[in-house]
Amino acid sequence: MHSTDWLQFALFLGLLTLITKPLGLYLVQVLDADGRTWLDPVLKPLEKLTYKVLGVDPKREQTWLQYTFAMLAFSLVGVAFTYAILRLQDVLPLNPQGFPALSHHLAFNTAVSFTTNTNWQSYGGEATMSYFSQMVGLTFHNFTSAAVGIGIAAALVRGIARSSSKTVGSFWADLVRVTYYLLLPICLVFAIFLVSQGMIQNFDAYTKVKTLEGADQIIAQGPVASQVAIKMLGTNGGGFMNANAAHPFENPTPLSNFVQMLSIFAIGSALTYYLGRMVKNQRHGWAVWAAMMILFVGGVLVCAHYEAAGNPIHQQLGVAAADGNMEGKEVRFGIFNSSLFATITTAASCGAVNSMHDSFTAIGGLVPLFMIELGEVVIGGVGAGLYGMLVFVILAVFIAGLMVGRTPEYLGKKIQAKEVKLAMLTLLVLTLSILGFTAWACVSAWGVAGLNNAGPHGFSEMLYAFSSATGNNGSAFAGLTANTPWYNTTLGIAMLIGRFLMIVPIMAIAGSLAGKQAVPPSAGTFPVNGATFTVLLIGTVLLIGALNFLPALALGPVVEHFLTAQGKLF
Amino acid sequence: MKALISELRPAISATLVLAAVTCGVYPLVVTGISQAAFKDKAAGSLITDKDGAVRGSALLGQNFAAAQYFHPRPSAAGTGYDATSSSGSNLGPTSQKLNDALKERIAAYRTENALGEKEAVPADAVTASGSGLDPHISVKNAELQAARVAKARSLSVEKVKELVAASTTKPDLGIFGDAGVNVLKLNLALDAQK
Numbered sequence: 001m002h003s004t005d006w007l008q009f010a011l012f013l014g015l016l017t018l019i020t021k022p023l024g025l026y027l028v029q030v031l032d033a034d035g036r037t038w039l040d041p042v043l044k045p046l047e048k049l050t051y052k053v054l055g056v057d058p059k060r061e062q063t064w065l066q067y068t069f070a071m072l073a074f075s076l077v078g079v080a081f082t083y084a085i086l087r088l089q090d091v092l093p094l095n096p097q098g099f100p101a102l103s104h105h106l107a108f109n110t111a112v113s114f115t116t117n118t119n120w121q122s123y124g125g126e127a128t129m130s131y132f133s134q135m136v137g138l139t140f141h142n143f144t145s146a147a148v149g150i151g152i153a154a155a156l157v158r159g160i161a162r163s164s165s166k167t168v169g170s171f172w173a174d175l176v177r178v179t180y181y182l183l184l185p186i187c188l189v190f191a192i193f194l195v196s197q198g199m200i201q202n203f204d205a206y207t208k209v210k211t212l213e214g215a216d217q218i219i220a221q222g223p224v225a226s227q228v229a230i231k232m233l234g235t236n237g238g239g240f241m242n243a244n245a246a247h248p249f250e251n252p253t254p255l256s257n258f259v260q261m262l263s264i265f266a267i268g269s270a271l272t273y274y275l276g277r278m279v280k281n282q283r284h285g286w287a288v289w290a291a292m293m294i295l296f297v298g299g300v301l302v303c304a305h306y307e308a309a310g311n312p313i314h315q316q317l318g319v320a321a322a323d324g325n326m327e328g329k330e331v332r333f334g335i336f337n338s339s340l341f342a343t344i345t346t347a348a349s350c351g352a353v354n355s356m357h358d359s360f361t362a363i364g365g366l367v368p369l370f371m372i373e374l375g376e377v378v379i380g381g382v383g384a385g386l387y388g389m390l391v392f393v394i395l396a397v398f399i400a401g402l403m404v405g406r407t408p409e410y411l412g413k414k415i416q417a418k419e420v421k422l423a424m425l426t427l428l429v430l431t432l433s434i435l436g437f438t439a440w441a442c443v444s445a446w447g448v449a450g451l452n453n454a455g456p457h458g459f460s461e462m463l464y465a466f467s468s469a470t471g472n473n474g475s476a477f478a479g480l481t482a483n484t485p486w487y488n489t490t491l492g493i494a495m496l497i498g499r500f501l502m503i504v505p506i507m508a509i510a511g512s513l514a515g516k517q518a519v520p521p522s523a524g525t526f527p528v529n530g531a532t533f534t535v536l537l538i539g540t541v542l543l544i545g546a547l548n549f550l551p552a553l554a555l556g557p558v559v560e561h562f563l564t565a566q567g568k569l570f
Numbered sequence: 571m572k573a574l575i576s577e578l579r580p581a582i583s584a585t586l587v588l589a590a591v592t593c594g595v596y597p598l599v600v601t602g603i604s605q606a607a608f609k610d611k612a613a614g615s616l617i618t619d620k621d622g623a624v625r626g627s628a629l630l631g632q633n634f635a636a637a638q639y640f641h642p643r644p645s646a647a648g649t650g651y652d653a654t655s656s657s658g659s660n661l662g663p664t665s666q667k668l669n670d671a672l673k674e675r676i677a678a679y680r681t682e683n684a685l686g687e688k689e690a691v692p693a694d695a696v697t698a699s700g701s702g703l704d705p706h707i708s709v710k711n712a713e714l715q716a717a718r719v720a721k722a723r724s725l726s727v728e729k730v731k732e733l734v735a736a737s738t739t740k741p742d743l744g745i746f747g748d749a750g751v752n753v754l755k756l757n758l759a760l761d762a763q764k
Binding site for chain 1: 573574575578579580581583584585587588589591592593594596597603604605611612613614616623626627630632633635636643647651652654656657658659660662663664666668669672673680688689690691692693696697698699701702704707708710739742743747750758761
């Protein structure tokens, strides 16, 4: 890493740390139906009107089960909404290129993908989607799936913070308030900034150009900036264009790149502060944050190291060794900003890419893959990162309790068999989905037919696809041709499993913890702040991730690393 | 099941209201402000010649093969710099196909630019970018091509290098990202020399 790389990394970490507290305090207000913000004069009337149309009382809180049903009903309607738009694309407006309707399996996959905050894309945006499909069918979920995730995290935090409570908040109030007070205002400013950097925002037909050498070039257009702002802030990641954030129209400058990276982590980082504030133990919030950041910094350094070292096979041929691995990377971002972006987008459940992970070196590509497989708890998706990490916190507390032989307690709540079983359920379901589907694809004609690379890298393409879908990440080893009935369907199911079979048990934990009476800490209570806890939490995350996925990783990137050193080609 | 059905009415209304706000009002406001404040950028930073014909976008690369032009990076977008199908090659580190392509490109680059058999070639000159539309090449790559372009145009190498420097994008605020030479802008500047 060059000195400017270190400087950019330090700036990124510094700015992230700085915004965590103020944004966290703002979240406390947003996630309280009675909360006050400086935007009330503008947004309160709109909020009230929305509740009126919905026919709900935001003050009427819900039990965990009611909250879950509301979330499921909203998600179901959302899938149908987008499926219908994509199937009717040819007759809907804002389609200057005259794109046809999507096939049923691609429409299913895409509707599920955006509803679950995954944004896996089996299609190339500029060659498939009308402006209406992008702006309405997809952007709708970029906002609401983010709001749903943040709401679930808030419900779990309320469950932890409250004592002998039947309710965990109102789904409708969380959904509306997060969308209006948090996401919309930030996106409005963010999108304008992105246009100032050169990002496009128009409804023009594609522009026909005569190049200097006299050839034809057709330039794709569209309302990109408004979609990209929420794609990043809401950790959605679905690109307007096929090349996603590598496309100059979707990420024109290193500065737009830097702010986009910051926006991916912003809300997830602030939620740890929200946690600390709500449970009245700010040091706990920071301890969780510290565990995330240590895992993150480690990932960045490993990834950047191997990408800068480059590919020995290519260097043998005459590629300058000092330049690192530039296949699939943009000159304006270079090695470091590509490695940093790749780690951020997979640590968070974003999935946007500014370089092609498929062309990373073996270990450089292992980092994003492993970040997804750790459960995307390193900051993680908005909301999803926090509730995912809290599952690990419960397990860490449980393990610590076993070690000292006491009933485990978490912030005054006894952690009993029910919570631990539910926590383990979420982890096992995810692992089963990733490894099960990958194994199935490996031994099936439909699985192997989609590969762009042979040998262990081909296996990595399949493993990455099902990790990304189950983890609701959405990035890919994008050589894989996934727009087939089999891949679209299996990946769609994996996304549904990864989202809802995670959320439902977590809501059950929220309900169970909310109903418990908090007991004051005693001398035997394991403290959930400080370095010991942070180390224990990191250990739990790494241990479970390694136990689940090391065998599979050994067959893919690890063996590929050693074969690269030997110069073996496929 | 009844609990789920009772939530369907607010779910449908919420979908319609939030869609109207986030997919109607929001993008239209962004479009309005962008068109007013950054009209050219919002339209794709298009470059027009003196006859008013659009010749490209300052942000997107295009194909150049002639000796008197600087050459961009290899592109995996369609048949090369197809701005309706952006894409990288997605070939992995042990790909035979990538290996073969690199061999060919390295040999061609050395021949074109009169480099020695053993001389290292800049990585960006022989690898495909992530988007397939990368507008930049590295400074080193541009410097190695300068002599060829100068000869083909009967210009002095110094003059060409001067133009390269003028088309070089420095890191943003001196910190962010890597320097690169915008190939289209550079070639336009060369054509303007005549």
